[in-house]
Amino acid sequence: MNEFVFTSVPHIETLYPAAAFGALQPVVKNAGLHMTLNDINLYLKQTAPTEVFDEITDWSMFAKNTLSDVANDWLLKAYTDCIDVSKSGWLGISVFSFVVTRATERLLRWLKTVNHKYTVILGGNGCMSVLADYDELEFGIWCLNNKLCDHVVFGEGEQALLELLSGNTDYPGIDNTNFKQIQNLDQLDYPDYSGIDWTQYHDPRIMITGSRGCVRHCTFCDIALSWPKFSYRSAEKLVDEVKMMVHEHGMTKFEFTDSLINGSVKNFDRFNELLIEAKSKDPALEPVTYMGQFICRSKQTMPESTYELMHYAGCNQITVGIESFSERVRYHMKKKFSDNDVDYHFAQCARWAIPNVLLMIVGYPTETQADHEANVRAMHKYKLYSDMGVIFMVRWGFTMNIFEGSPISAMKQELGLIEIDQGSADSVFNWISTKNPDLDLRERIRRRLELHTLGVELGYAMPNSKKELTTLLELAHSYTGPKLIEASSAC
Amino acid sequence: MKYRVEVFHKDLVGYKKFVAGKLLSEGSCNGCMTLSFDCQPVTNSVWFEPWGIVPQIRVNNFLVDPGLAGIDLFDHKFDIVLDKDFFTRYRQQDLHYRQQSIDVDDAYIYDSVIGVGNLHKHLVDNIKEVMQIE
Numbered sequence: 001m002n003e004f005v006f007t008s009v010p011h012i013e014t015l016y017p018a019a020a021f022g023a024l025q026p027v028v029k030n031a032g033l034h035m036t037l038n039d040i041n042l043y044l045k046q047t048a049p050t051e052v053f054d055e056i057t058d059w060s061m062f063a064k065n066t067l068s069d070v071a072n073d074w075l076l077k078a079y080t081d082c083i084d085v086s087k088s089g090w091l092g093i094s095v096f097s098f099v100v101t102r103a104t105e106r107l108l109r110w111l112k113t114v115n116h117k118y119t120v121i122l123g124g125n126g127c128m129s130v131l132a133d134y135d136e137l138e139f140g141i142w143c144l145n146n147k148l149c150d151h152v153v154f155g156e157g158e159q160a161l162l163e164l165l166s167g168n169t170d171y172p173g174i175d176n177t178n179f180k181q182i183q184n185l186d187q188l189d190y191p192d193y194s195g196i197d198w199t200q201y202h203d204p205r206i207m208i209t210g211s212r213g214c215v216r217h218c219t220f221c222d223i224a225l226s227w228p229k230f231s232y233r234s235a236e237k238l239v240d241e242v243k244m245m246v247h248e249h250g251m252t253k254f255e256f257t258d259s260l261i262n263g264s265v266k267n268f269d270r271f272n273e274l275l276i277e278a279k280s281k282d283p284a285l286e287p288v289t290y291m292g293q294f295i296c297r298s299k300q301t302m303p304e305s306t307y308e309l310m311h312y313a314g315c316n317q318i319t320v321g322i323e324s325f326s327e328r329v330r331y332h333m334k335k336k337f338s339d340n341d342v343d344y345h346f347a348q349c350a351r352w353a354i355p356n357v358l359l360m361i362v363g364y365p366t367e368t369q370a371d372h373e374a375n376v377r378a379m380h381k382y383k384l385y386s387d388m389g390v391i392f393m394v395r396w397g398f399t400m401n402i403f404e405g406s407p408i409s410a411m412k413q414e415l416g417l418i419e420i421d422q423g424s425a426d427s428v429f430n431w432i433s434t435k436n437p438d439l440d441l442r443e444r445i446r447r448r449l450e451l452h453t454l455g456v457e458l459g460y461a462m463p464n465s466k467k468e469l470t471t472l473l474e475l476a477h478s479y480t481g482p483k484l485i486e487a488s489s490a491c
Numbered sequence: 492m493k494y495r496v497e498v499f500h501k502d503l504v505g506y507k508k509f510v511a512g513k514l515l516s517e518g519s520c521n522g523c524m525t526l527s528f529d530c531q532p533v534t535n536s537v538w539f540e541p542w543g544i545v546p547q548i549r550v551n552n553f554l555v556d557p558g559l560a561g562i563d564l565f566d567h568k569f570d571i572v573l574d575k576d577f578f579t580r581y582r583q584q585d586l587h588y589r590q591q592s593i594d595v596d597d598a599y600i601y602d603s604v605i606g607v608g609n610l611h612k613h614l615v616d617n618i619k620e621v622m623q624i625e
Contacts, residue, residue: 050599311554353554387582388553393606446624449615456610459582463606466599469614476621 003089004033004165005118007040007082009103010053010075011060012096014045017198019207019257020094020124020157022191027158029192031165033090038082040107042200048074054467061099062131062428063398063471065478075103079110088117090165093149095126098403101139108148123153123161125226128177130404132428138177155179155226156212158188185212185233190241193249205253206245208290210238210271214259216295218321219333219408220361220400223259230263235270239278246284256292261318263295265302272309279314291317296337296345304348311352317392319357320345325378326371329364346385355392362451363400363444365408365415365433372447379454386460393461396451398471399444401428429475441479445472492530494573497549498537499523505540512536532574542567550577559584 006025008018021037028035045053055071058064067075083091091111095104104122111120127140134142140152153160155173159182163171173179182188191207198204213227245251262268279285290313324330327339337345349356360375385391402409402417411417416434420441430441452469455462498506499522506524507517511533518524528535539546543566548555550573555562559581563570589605602609618624 347552350553351549353556384578387578388555389559389585390553442622442624445618445622449618449624453610453615456608459607461605461607462609464603465606465609466602466611466614469611469618473614473618473621476618479622 002033003087004028004035004092005038005083005087005089006035006092006094007038007107008042008094008096009040009100009107010044011057011099011103012041012094014042014201015203016201016205016207016255017193017196018094018096019191019209020096021196022193022207023188023209024092024123024157024161025192025194026189027162028165030189031162033165035195037195039200040078040082040103043082044074044078046200048078054470056103057467058471058474060102061398061471062102062401064474075106076110079107083107083111083116085114085116085118089119091116091118091120092161093120093122095122095124095139097124097126098129098131098139100124100126101129101131101134104139105134105143105148108143112148119151120149121151121153121161121164122149123157125223127152127154128225128405129222132404136404141177144175151175156182158182181227181229181231182212183229183231185209185231186237190244193245198249198251203253204251205255206249206251207257208238208241208245208254209233209257210261210268210292211258211263213263215263216260216336217334217407218323219411220323220364220402220406222403222406224407225405227259232264232267235267235274238271239274242275242288243278243282243285246288252285252287252289254288254290256290258292260295261292262297262302262306265297265306269306269309272306272313272315275313276309287314289314289316291315292319294318294320296320296322296335296341298337298341299344304351307348307352307354310354315354317355317357318349319359321359323359323361324364324367324371324375326367326374329367329371329374332366333361333364346382346390350385350388350390353390355389357392358394360394360396360451361400362396362448363439365400365402365417365439366436367400367439367447368436369438372450375447375451376454379451379458379460383458383460386458391460393463394455395464396448396455396462396468398468398475399429399441399448402431403428430479441475445476448472492575494528494530494577495549495551496526496528496535496537496571496573497523498526498539498546499549500539500544500546502541502544503539503546507536507538509536509538528573530573530575530577532572534570534572536568536570538568555581556585559588 006021025035052071052074056075059067093104122140122143129139130136140154143149144152151164152175153173154177160171160173164174211232213230214223215230323333323335382391418432420430432440501522503520503522505519508515508526557564561572561580586607593600593604
């Protein structure tokens with residue numbers, strides 16, 4: 001049993017290979033095994049009709065509860081074509097996040113129907129996701145309870161997987177959620193992307209990890225479930241890895257997997273300084289660019305010199321969770337930055353030509369009409385930043401959803417949150433707040449449409465609008481809010 | 492309306508400012524200079540010393556891409572037109588090159604990668620109808 005088959009299922013990005021493959025290949029090799037990539041997700045993207053792939057994506061993202069027969073057939077065909085059941089070894093399924101759980105469950109159920117000799121392992125953040133579909137249990141635990149897989153690696157995989165492949169099933173995080181977070185990321189091997197066929201990906205890039213966890217504890221985010229503590233790699237190691245990847249793969253485009261690249265501003269500055277220095281010494285590094293997720297900070301904690309270093313080091317895009325242009329809403333979210341900080345951030349990004357992808361949440365439980373109007377005003381206020389590409393794009397998303405495990409799910413009493421159709425997958429989107437009763441799904445979608453229409457009028461780039469609106473239409477069709485409210489009133 | 496143009500490069504030591512071919516000012520600097528230009532449809536030229544450097548240019552606090560800004564960059568100077576449509580042209584060029592970068596004329600890919608100007612009115616109207624939104 002010296003084969004390890006790594007597979008990804010919908011829905012994850014198909015522009016580039018999964019970071020987990022590169023991170024885990026050294027571990028698998030250290031265990032004396034050979035690793036291959038069977039990317040079911042990519043296979044579907046490349047072979048299934050667009051509308052089928054989109055349907056599977058929506059279903060994976062809990063925006064749609066059922067699959068048509070056609071989509072179901074495609075999913076099963078992908079499993080059959082990608083997993084060679086005549087072989088034996090380890091089959092590692094990457095459960096990147098909760099949006100991978102449904103396709104993973106289908107794959108595991110399909111595996112039960114065929115005669116195979118694989119030892120099936122699940123790993124990834126999605127194993128910790130607690131969802132109504134899975135009896136409000138962690139997905140990995142639910143799979144174990146239902147005997148759908150042999151093992152689940154909870155938390156980070158690098159050490160636990162090596163233990164598991166070496167026969168030690170008692171290591172923390174193997175088949176239990178008491179995982180041990182890796183304290184020193186510098187001790188990990190550099191990722192190994194050998195065996196990847198880069199030509200299969202539309203926008204190939206090297207994924208690089210600078211840190212894990214986050215320095216914030218935003219109410220809507222469940223990242224702390226996987227990485228309770230923020231830890232980061234030394235700038236020296238990071239730049240060394242960049243050099244190695246450029247020279248081994250000829251790749252100069254890098255994307256950080258971090259929840260935020262500026263969690264430690266000091267280390268981030270050091271990384272940029274070292275990369276600038278390395279570029280000045282080695283022409284092969286000159287075209288290196290990087291992108292990553294970023295938090296908005298105050299001028300005191302992030303001076304102009306940080307933005308300047310980013311510019312010269314090759315930062316060509318950051319993704320920033322502004323979430324709301326209402327300071328009041330952000331305060332409740334625990335985002336910890338002010339309207340002045342947003343102004344400062346955009347001004348610096350303009351001065352140093354750093355494009356921003358803005359992640360927004362429409363209809364946060366405390367969002368009032370006045371807060372919504374703050375979003376509307378900001379769209380007008382920041383139009384020139386959009387025109388000049390500083391706001392490269394805005395992602396308004398599908399409206400606020402509430403998942404178990406995120407801090408806000410523990411605030412249900414405080415916020416008076418009631419899920420409509422409790423226990424169904426739709427309830428993550430379809431909820432009301434007794435403390436903010438005007439904000440039902442209908443009102444959230446109304447606000448979302450208003451921002452979409454205004455964004456189009458003002459020329460903002462809002463990619464995937466068609467897909468997002470189609471998903472909102474699905475949600476609209478399943479809207480049951482008034483029924484429940486009427487029923488409650490009747491009682 | 493005036494435009495504020497910053498020019499910077501670590502080796503920059505001198506400049507000359509021309510508007511419509513007429514020399515208006517010149518001087519020395521230490522890596523950075525800031526010049527003011529009236530908003531008008533004429534060619535402004537900034538000569539720099541030493542020759543051969545590639546200075547970076549900010550217009551009204553935006554570090555601009557010379558290609559998108561319509562800047563003609565030579566080894567000793569650059570030319571720029573700063574009329575009332577400067578930012579509009581910049582935007583149009585940006586979108587033009589974004590479209591070129593995806594290298595396909597496909598509505599689906601345009602929507603998924605660029606997504607400017609797509610109201611999708613039928614979807615918006617459909618959602619409003621289903622949810623009875625005014």
